[in-house]
Amino acid sequence: xxxxxxxxxxxxxxxxxxxxxxxxxxxxxxxxxxxxxxxxxxxxxxxxxxxxxxxxxxxxxxxxxxxxxxxxxxxxxxxxxxxxxxxxxxxxxxxxxxxxxxxxxxxxxxxxxxxxxxxxxxxxxxxxxxxxxxxxxxxxxxxxxxxxxxxxxxxxxxxxxxxxxxxxxxxxxxxxxxxxxxxxxxxxxxxxxxxxxxxxxxxxxxxxxxxxxxxxxxxxxxxxxxxxxxxxxxxxxxxxxxxxxxxxxxxxxxxxxxxxxxxxxxxxxxxxxxxxxxxxxxxxxxxxxxxxxxxxxxxxxxxxxxxxxxxxxxxxxxxxxxxxxxxxxxxxxxxxxxxxxxxxxxxxxxxxxxxxxxxxxxxxxxxxxxxxxxxxxxxxxxxxxxxxxxxxxxxxxxxxxxxxxxxxxxxxxxxxxxxxxxxxxxxxx
Ligand SMILES: [Zn+2]
Numbered sequence: 001x002x003x004x005x006x007x008x009x010x011x012x013x014x015x016x017x018x019x020x021x022x023x024x025x026x027x028x029x030x031x032x033x034x035x036x037x038x039x040x041x042x043x044x045x046x047x048x049x050x051x052x053x054x055x056x057x058x059x060x061x062x063x064x065x066x067x068x069x070x071x072x073x074x075x076x077x078x079x080x081x082x083x084x085x086x087x088x089x090x091x092x093x094x095x096x097x098x099x100x101x102x103x104x105x106x107x108x109x110x111x112x113x114x115x116x117x118x119x120x121x122x123x124x125x126x127x128x129x130x131x132x133x134x135x136x137x138x139x140x141x142x143x144x145x146x147x148x149x150x151x152x153x154x155x156x157x158x159x160x161x162x163x164x165x166x167x168x169x170x171x172x173x174x175x176x177x178x179x180x181x182x183x184x185x186x187x188x189x190x191x192x193x194x195x196x197x198x199x200x201x202x203x204x205x206x207x208x209x210x211x212x213x214x215x216x217x218x219x220x221x222x223x224x225x226x227x228x229x230x231x232x233x234x235x236x237x238x239x240x241x242x243x244x245x246x247x248x249x250x251x252x253x254x255x256x257x258x259x260x261x262x263x264x265x266x267x268x269x270x271x272x273x274x275x276x277x278x279x280x281x282x283x284x285x286x287x288x289x290x291x292x293x294x295x296x297x298x299x300x301x302x303x304x305x306x307x308x309x310x311x312x313x314x315x316x317x318x319x320x321x322x323x324x325x326x327x328x329x330x331x332x333x334x335x336x337x338x339x340x341x342x343x344x345x346x347x348x349x350x351x352x353x354x355x356x357x358x359x360x361x362x363x364x365x366x367x368x369x370x371x372x373x374x375x376x377x378x379x380x381x382x383x384x385x386x387x388x389x390x391x392x393x394x395x396x397x398x399x400x401x402x403x404x405x406x407x408x409x410x411x412x413x414x415x416x417x418x419x420x421x422x423x424x425x426x427x428x429x
Pocket of ligand 1: 338342367370
């Protein structure tokens with residue numbers, strides 16, 4: 001099936017064309033991503049007072065000549081300049097910005113600008129859609145969606161569509177209630193009793209409502225999650241779920257790529273060693289800036305009696321100085337658990353061929369173990385085993401975990417509704 005995805009079964013003329021189109025698709029995808037990085041868009045905001053101090057790290061200062069200053073006015077040229085700020089509307093900065101800027105006008109320009117760049121991608125997308133369509137038809141499929149889904153568990157675009165429609169129907173009443181609650185909150189807090197909820201309002205008012213209801217302080221939460229304890233928590237979890245233990249093993253000379261790297265072996269009391277895991281969790285200069293799981297070697301059956309053990313690496317970017325132990329915020333704890341779910345998927349799978357080992361499964365199953373593990377990071381029964389205050393040793397209070405879960409669930413229906421929304425918006429255009 002994998003070879004047929006590349007067109008091995010086609011006549012040589014069609015196969016050549018399929019090869020050309022595959023290369024074009026890869027290049028267009030790369031161009032699309034590069035454009036996002038090189039042209040994040042920006043907005044200039046005047047006067048500087050519109051941006052609260054706590055957001056100054058997201059923007060850079062700029063100056064403009066004050067219009068209307070008469071030629072004869074006193075003072076030097078410098079005095080006639082007004083300070084403002086420039087915001088690069090790159091997606092993660094924009095998100096943090098929209099949550100915290102009280103001025104609706106500023107939120108609007110940032111939202112509109114951030115969601116309409118890079119313009120060059122309009123053309124890239126048109127080309128990509130046309131190229132993918134030609135490729136899919138060459139392969140004998142009606143559409144690219146049909147081609148892309150045919151080897152997944154969902155199997156067809158119709159299944160995906162009906163699933164999303166059904167889900168949307170179930171979630172709709174709750175999402176409507178949430179919408180009304182946010183709108184009412186806006187009306188009460190903006191002094192405009194008829195104010196409509198605009199797209200650039202949602203992040204701001206939901207954030208305000210969450211903080212008002214749960215009064216969560218991320219630094220207080222982080223004090224319960226020193227990194228070594230989080231690893232200890234994962235240890236307790238795999239032991240209780242799978243009867244598997246893990247412990248640190250020494251590295252051979254030249255085996256690791258950095259002194260921070262730790263090697264762990266997974267062990268089962270009767271099956272013996274199950275696989276190896278490298279942990280490289282702290283950020284440092286020049287390091288790949290995301291959190292990810294890498295399969296270094298897949299498992300496979302070598303002979304009747306021998307199995308090649310899988311080797312994987314977890315690379316994260318948790319910050320902290322080398323002097324103090326790193327403490328994770330809860331999003332990072334969730335990320336660590338997620339990536340560890342991927343690692344276990346690789347380490348615990350037993351397959352005949354390396355090609356099918358671990359996370360090399362149908363695309364829509366690949367995130368199942370990681371999502372399961374993510375949910376453990378929200379479960380008090382799991383958290384109480386390891387989340388202890390770095391100085392007092394107190395176990396994380398149950399009420400605190402309940403507040404964290406409450407804040408996460410507060411607009412859950414709205415979050416879910418976003419998926420079908422994107423789909424139907426794009427199919428309507
Ligand atoms: Zn994942």
